[in-house]
Amino acid sequence: MKPHLGIRSRVEQGKNVFNQNQKIIHLGKQGNVEEAKRVFSNILHKNHATYNSMITVFAKNGRVSDAQQLFDKMSHRNIISWNTMIAGYLHNNMVEQANKLFDVMPERDSFSWALMITCYTRKGELEKARELLELVPDKMDTACWNAMIAGYAKKGRFNDAEKVFEEMPVKDLVSYNSLLAGYTQNGKMGLAMQFFERMDERNGVSWNLMVAGFVNSCDLSSAWQFFEKIPDPNAVSWVTMLCGFARHGRIVEARKLFDRMPCKNVVSWNAMIAAYVQDLQIDEAVKLFKEMPYKDCVSWTTIINGYVRVGKLDEARGVYNQMPYKDVAAKTALMSGLIQNGRVDEASQVFSQLGKRDAICWNSMIAGYCQSGRMGEAFNLFRQMPIKNAVSWNTMISGYAQVGQMDRAAEIFESMGERNIVSWNSLITGFLQNSLYLDALKSFVLMGQEGKKPDQSTFACSLCACANLAASQVGKQLHEFILKSGYINDLFVRNALIAMYAKCGRVKSAEQVFKDIDCVDLISWNSLISGYALNGYASEAFWAFEQMLSERMVPDEFTFIGMLSACSHAGLANQGLDLFKCMIEDFAIEPLAEHYSCLVDLLGRVGRLEEAFDIVRGMKVKANAGLWGSLLAACRVHKNTELGEIAAVRLLELEPHNASNYITLSNMHAEAGRWEEVERLRVLMRERRAGKLPGCSWIEVQNQIQNFVSDDPGKLRTENIKIMLNTLSAHMRVKCNISDMKSVFDIL
Template sequence: MSAGEQGSQYVFNKNIRITQLGKSGKIEDAIKVFTQMTQKNTVTYNSMISAYAKNGRVNDARNLFDKMSRRNLISWNTMVAGYVHNGKVDEAYKLFVKMPRRDLFSWTLMITCYTRNEEVEKARELFDSLPFSYRKDVACWNAMISGYVKKGRVNEAKRLFDEMPVKNLVSWNSMLSGYTQNGEMRLGLEFFVRMDERDVVSWNLIVDGFIQVSDLDSAWKFFQEIPKPNVVSWVTMLSGFGRNGKILESRRLFDQMPSRNIVSWNAMVSAYIQNNKIDEARRLFEEMPEMDSVSWTTMINGYVRVGKLDEARELLNKMPYRNVGAQTAMISGYIQCNKVDEARKFFDEIGTHDVVCWNTMIAGYAHHGRINEAVCLFKHMVNKDMVAWNTMISCYAQVGQMDTAVKIFEEMGEKNLVSWNSLITGFVLNGQHLDALKSFVLMGHEGKKPDQSTFACGLRSCATIAALQLGKQLHQVVVKSGYLNDLVVSNALITMYAKCGRILEAEFVFKRICHTDAVSWNSLIGGYGLNGYAKEALKLFEDMASEGMVPDEVTFIGILSACSHAGLVDHGLKLFKSMSEVYAIEPLAEHYACMVDLLGRVGRLDEAFEMVRGMKVKANAGVWGALLGACRTHRNLELGRLAAQKLLEFEPHKTSNYVLLSNMHAEASRWDEVQEVRMLMNARSTGKEPGCSWVEVKNQMHRFLSDDSTQSRAPEIGTTLTRLTAQIRNTFHISEISA
């Protein structure tokens, strides 16, 4: 072998070594090999760029890419793929645009990048700009169909499928998965029958589709008809039985398998764990002929699931090689058991953390309200991914620090749908409903399409501030976006229309839901009660029972509130009694508040007070507030003072409570007490945020704060109020004269 051939072989071997080390996560060893190489070629640089990217060090990959004196098409594709692998979609596209030349792989890679990131519109724009020479290649078409399928946009996937100039089996299976993954099994079955050819993947998709909709009989029927089932077929059916609690069927199928690989064993262990049969899982685990990291991690997760942390830690210590997935499971277990400090100690003992490990620990701190520690850990995270940023937005939102949450959101480089949803949800949780709706609109301007969570939050804000016109517009967008059949969105629509006083529209939405849940019934029952339709609420409650839907705590809050507003005392008392006697539901403070309000409205104050004294749970502000309101109505000053005293312990800064008590004293001509309450109110309300209200005018929401001197139209508003007051007085004066 000549010196040149030896040199080429040397470089070839080193390049392979760098690739192997990069794939196995040994990035430092790969760097060492790269640095020590006396000869390097373009392949060497490409291998090292790929190794960096696969280990999350995409910035190092880019630095090396920029230093290359000569780049080929593979170099560009490798760097784009590196950005794609690390979720850096914008950076990937910027580099894609700069490429001096692109091949089919370049286009397919970028389209797939967008579809995996659920940015289907951007993927479609790229797809539509494909060079003519690549238009007939099925790879990009298949990537685009898969993108629509992933987003649940099956109709658009089907339209694209029908337009394909050439189809292969992957195309047919991609379209079939669109139906099966989205629960459209009738259409899926029709499509399956029409397929020109099928392979075992096609059969597996049908079996899995029926399992997803819990139709195990059909799944089993098709499984038995598979011409040549493979391991995936057996594991799919086995896992389906396990997920649906049929563990005996799972084990029987496992024992019947003609051949088992490690995936089969792991699936059976997982099935035992899902059904909380940890001892059986452990026995099978110990029988395994070989184990991989998934085997160990699954078993450790099983112990964590049932709260046996000592056993989980013991098993982790026996692992022949430490796996960050198993270690992360251990951290999650400590966090679930409220042992956050132990979780952090274990986190610090891990040599190399991946992003999931970082995010688990940060989310653990956030979940337990330890914001400062979450922030500190977040700052030390080297390669922050979108999950980490989104966690911090939610973290600040949970503790009411929306200004900081907004700052974090703005500091993010790239934002995905979860980022926007985290921000909008934060605004809703903190009562900033106008900001939530503004963010909803801004999100659309940024090219992000809302999902069911976004729509639910937007509709909830419309409901809270009674923004009917905005709510109607959102309803139209829901229809156009294809989320009308989503149960969460439909329930939010019911609530929105009900709280805006449009009970007929709420009924219409309810009636068109195919499969209602308890939230659907509760939303309409609560809506009837809110709008004074007590008889309709009671009728719907009866229908709920006849439909086999079991009422819950929220159901009774709605129905008792309806009885209260309508003065149906006997009905209310009967329903309240049935909670514990018929439905085994222990009343909450909210239920007692409804009953106190019910009895108080008809003047049965002694019974209301006795009910409060006999409560099995601690009274809250709602209970004492209901009693205080009833005392004011029926002028029971002594009981009212007691209720007010209790109420002020819960809400010492709420001005309306002081005003109510003051008015009661005034009506009894106890002016000294009036002055005393007023002084106490002024002392305690210092620094309290002013009252706020909204009004919708010409499709725009306007917010008004009490004593707001900055309101630009304050003089005009004042003049109009004076004119209206005068007209009202004149009307009453004329009525009195006419009488």
């Protein structure tokens, strides 16, 4: 008998709905929500699965309100619908909403309970999760127990995880793997090994967890030993080992493994291509890409990223144009490449063509404008951004700091809802970059008051502020704080300590910090050498330089700036010239303006002004203010007004608002009796300084940093000045046989 026409029709209809549901899910995975929504709207006979598929698409693409509206519209909901909506909340870390929905569920299954337990564990609310576990009606169901074990294990609470594991009335393989995953994902490979050996049963997941754990712990030999013992390695096994080799730069082993794979899926092809891209072997990556039987969005995006990394933007754009479907990741990759190469306007065009924009895309474009100093456009984009994350706010803070607008950076910082450690570091670094050292230290204090713990970057920046303020007592307190915080072994922090102590004149303390470093790097040596130079310890600087070379450490341009500075402070002109020649000929380092500045200062100190001026005229790089300042200072000392005038004119072009330049030139004219020139410079200085920030200086007194601003009546202390003058006059009477200075004090 032929089947009834109605039954056949319903079967065909069911197949059609199933296919449409699969299409909705597929579009959702690609981020094409609007197209998925259109397909959903066109389905005439929607079933529970149709609604659940669309709810999942909305939730996984961050459109939770749309998912909730669709859920509310459902006339009849099955338990899968309820679980799908809770899972959507879980995906978007909306624990309270998930909890409310869970409370009003007409019925719950083991998956509902496991979802809520997972919801709490991901939020870090482990005690609430444990309380929920106690309320689960079916104690024999392993799903909830496994969720609790995974929650404890992921947070590193292994004792609690093991306790739950032992309490389980029935254990399955997932239970064992949940605890094993906790060990491997937290790098506890010793415990993982012991537990793995105790497991009565193992599957591919168990073996893969061990391989991945060793890979993440940088123990490739153990990972390889485990991989070779896997009874039947699956695609995940091969890809995990392949990525391990690739991540550590062992491309040859990765390729051998790839060629041995019995069945290559798209993930394995992508992993091998990504390995070549990471190793900058873009031609090999492209060759493999062309051989791929099937390419997904990751394949195309990886190649675009590869071309971007080697600076081949036209090729990157060519691949982008060939993509059958251009997803957000590919567009963002191309946009980032254009930004990195200064082609911000082209990047902006790509950004404007994006239908859907994720946070990475918005932040990349904002960062592009910030890096180019186009803060107006960055701020406009920042304002338009629908949901700003911490990266967005921090990018704006750093952007304003980069262009010297610290008032705007501080405003953005104050407007943030929740600040993380990067926010504080961005603000402190900004103050540091703009020579606002006191503000940097104040921010460090405020950060502690807000309950945020500093990291190595915070400590290094704060130490740098102390160094520039010569605030040794504050720096010493910071050192003690670092010892308690556990960051003392961080090389970045130790190098900052060396620089801080050196700039504060405490060379012995700087030496001690250097000696305590187990494995010094080039920055450590440079900090020590610069410290010796700054404090006039030329012989010690030369010893450090020789020691550094004997340890096969190759000096860089900063090493030679320190060494030339040491020669300058000690008046070692010939040694300095030899070092300069050695830098160019032996180490192939192109001189910077800073090297020439040291050389000019060195020759100027010993009166070889004409030779210094010849170096300035013959150098290949553009002279900076430091260089002309060194020549001007030397001209004043040696009373060479002619060269001094030339240096001063160039210096005033570079720093028209720097009062010290006018004062130096004015003093030169005064010493030569040119009073008309003195008056002219004073008038010019007042005009140029109009509307500019007043001069500021500071001093550390009794562990407090006191700052003094010119023309600040609040800082005038007549009585203190009199006391100081009395003390000075006493010294002068002894040294210079001056009998009476009462007339001086009568003036005050």
